[in-house]
Amino acid sequence: MYKYSKYENLNLYLQKIGHSAPFPIEFPKKCIQLYSFKDDVVLNPFCNSGTISLAAKQLGRYYIGYNIKKNYCKIAEEKLLDMNYKLFKT
Numbered sequence: 001m002y003k004y005s006k007y008e009n010l011n012l013y014l015q016k017i018g019h020s021a022p023f024p025i026e027f028p029k030k031c032i033q034l035y036s037f038k039d040d041v042v043l044n045p046f047c048n049s050g051t052i053s054l055a056a057k058q059l060g061r062y063y064i065g066y067n068i069k070k071n072y073c074k075i076a077e078e079k080l081l082d083m084n085y086k087l088f089k090t
Contacts, residue, residue, distance in 0.1 A: 028055040036061055050076025054083060 032042055032055055042056040047065030053076060056063040067073050 023051060025051050025055050025058075028052040029059060032056055032059050032061060047076050048072045050079040054080055057083075 028051055032052075036042060038060040039062065041062045041064060042052065044052040044056075044063065044065040045067075047053060047067045049072065050065065053063040053065040057080070065073075065076055067076075
């Protein structure tokens with residue numbers, strides 16, 4: 001079985017992330033760099049775990065992320081707060 005950082009197996013890793021299909025931040029970063037400029041707005045209508053919003057912020061873009069499932073919005077917000085960013089104003 002593969003090891004995922006400090007997690008014993010894939011299932012534990014996915015439970016920690018809170019989403020069943022996470023992907024590395026390098027994927028959205030490359031697309032954002034190719035298709036937008038600094039200070040542009042990146043729209044993510046499927047803001048599941050917040051990776052795209054985080055990549056946009058790191059690259060100097062604004063972002064709008066939303067999802068119909070509140071638990072995914074919470075995961076994304078927590079991920080961005082961990083990086084000292086705020087996703088949603090309350």
